[in-house]
Amino acid sequence: MLKEVAKNVERMETLGRARKASHSRDILSALDVRAVTLEGFMKDVKEKIDDIDDRVNDGLLSMKEQLRDYMLDSVEKADW
Numbered sequence: 001m002l003k004e005v006a007k008n009v010e011r012m013e014t015l016g017r018a019r020k021a022s023h024s025r026d027i028l029s030a031l032d033v034r035a036v037t038l039e040g041f042m043k044d045v046k047e048k049i050d051d052i053d054d055r056v057n058d059g060l061l062s063m064k065e066q067l068r069d070y071m072l073d074s075v076e077k078a079d080w
Helices: 002-077
Strands: none
Touching: none
16 A cells, blocks of 8 residues: 555646646747747847937938038128
8 A cells, every 4th residue: 555655646746747837838939939028029129229320310410510501601791
């Protein structure tokens, strides 16, 4: 009878481990899907930041050129 009890205990432990392993695989799979989604989101955010950065730099260059032209016009108009 003790052998039968020992066999039943082993089976229960194995069954519990199988459930835990299956649950762990499910969690890992869900995390993997979320990681891929997050990577895609981060790629989109980086592209938007690059676009905004380009626009800001273009705007600053334009303002710099306008200021330079204004200063040159002011110097040319001034009688020194």
